[in-house]
Amino acid sequence: MTRHHQFGLDTFGDVTVGPDGELLTHAQVLRNVVDEAVLADRLGLDFFGVGEHHRHEFAISAPEVVLAAIASRTERIRLGSAVTVLSSDDPVRVYQRFATLDGLSGGRAEVILGRGSFIESFPLFGYELSQYQDLFEEKLNLFAALLPQEPVTWEGKLRSSLTDQLVYPRVEGGSLTTWVGVGGSPESVVRAANYGLPLVLAIIGGSPARFAPLAELYRKALAQFGHEPQPIAVHSPGIVADTDEEALETLWPHYEVIMNRIGRERGWGAVTRDHFESEASPHGALYAGSPETVAQKIAAALRVLGADRFDLKYSNGTLPHEAMMRSIELYATKVVPRVRELLAESGSEPGSTDAAAAEPREASAG
Numbered sequence: 001m002t003r004h005h006q007f008g009l010d011t012f013g014d015v016t017v018g019p020d021g022e023l024l025t026h027a028q029v030l031r032n033v034v035d036e037a038v039l040a041d042r043l044g045l046d047f048f049g050v051g052e053h054h055r056h057e058f059a060i061s062a063p064e065v066v067l068a069a070i071a072s073r074t075e076r077i078r079l080g081s082a083v084t085v086l087s088s089d090d091p092v093r094v095y096q097r098f099a100t101l102d103g104l105s106g107g108r109a110e111v112i113l114g115r116g117s118f119i120e121s122f123p124l125f126g127y128e129l130s131q132y133q134d135l136f137e138e139k140l141n142l143f144a145a146l147l148p149q150e151p152v153t154w155e156g157k158l159r160s161s162l163t164d165q166l167v168y169p170r171v172e173g174g175s176l177t178t179w180v181g182v183g184g185s186p187e188s189v190v191r192a193a194n195y196g197l198p199l200v201l202a203i204i205g206g207s208p209a210r211f212a213p214l215a216e217l218y219r220k221a222l223a224q225f226g227h228e229p230q231p232i233a234v235h236s237p238g239i240v241a242d243t244d245e246e247a248l249e250t251l252w253p254h255y256e257v258i259m260n261r262i263g264r265e266r267g268w269g270a271v272t273r274d275h276f277e278s279e280a281s282p283h284g285a286l287y288a289g290s291p292e293t294v295a296q297k298i299a300a301a302l303r304v305l306g307a308d309r310f311d312l313k314y315s316n317g318t319l320p321h322e323a324m325m326r327s328i329e330l331y332a333t334k335v336v337p338r339v340r341e342l343l344a345e346s347g348s349e350p351g352s353t354d355a356a357a358a359e360p361r362e363a364s365a366g
Helices: 026-042 063-071 091-104 129-146 186-194 208-224 244-266 273-279 291-305 321-345
Strands: 006-011 047-050 078-081 109-114 152-154 162-165 177-182 199-202 232-240 287-289 309-313
Touching (some): 006 232, 026 047, 026 321, 047 309, 186 199, 199 208, 208 232, 244 273
Parallel strands (some): 109 177
Antiparallel strands (some): 152 162
16 A cells, blocks of 8 residues: 655744844744745645644734635645644634634635643643643543534533534535644554544654554554544644754754753753754754755665654744745755655555655665
8 A cells, every 4th residue: 555645844833032132022923924824725734734723922812813824825735734733722713713704715724622732722722731731631632523514512611512503614525634743652542542633642752663562552542443444644844945954953952941941840950962862863853954964864664654744833933034035945845855766665655666664774875
């Protein structure tokens, strides 16, 4: 069996520095994100995702508004969240906002539901962190009940019940494309499989091969729950430049700042250059390098996980807009075609005849 892989981009709307080295305003960052998405669409990429955060380092707190602006300036690229923090939102309102985006974009909307890696939204919207797990469980249950677009009768403990309730607007294509984003928990993987929803693996550290058992668990759980096979996507950070050295030297100062800021909040030690380069090695989760290096690494990850889509988180801390635009250009024009070649050689992309699983390859230098 062969598959047609897809390739996307994700951003959190990280607040970046301008040519003068000063931080840009949130408003300018939002406008730059729209320009970045327009470039991705023009170059033929498949997906553009924006994250939801409620911190000063990130400009995007209302993904659907940003995506609607992007929809008005693009033609074919699919548009989604990365992720929507469902635990601190209302499932009905999330559904309505993305159904609206789907209508405005001509059926291009996707939503990736997750618990989020930051907790600022909980006190901001009046939710208790002690209910972190229960909130997501219950709200995902309700959201899944909305997807068939039939009258919903539902009862929960943390939200008011619904009785024979229809929700509008209707999605023209029959159902809103909905994924569940997970960070490596077997319970989260099984939860996604239970609802028959596609899975996004957020791999932001360590070897992607560590997640292969989770991908296999997901496939087995889908079958046990009686669902059809569903796609798996991978989300990981990175940057593409003309050479490996340029990519690493461009990214490092911005990576160091954001990782150390988050690390101080979470009790981590200071990030080192050795750790950075280890993550950028063939066995790490940072896809930073020349087009050939990044392509080899993406192809290896897709093979070892049996994944269907790769989304490069191309924004990294204060990395300037101009560097991100160049990275997007190289990713779309050099990396993606090369990944397709590599996957075809191993039989996992259309045009090949043997779909046997292949071992990950080492990324080449330079």
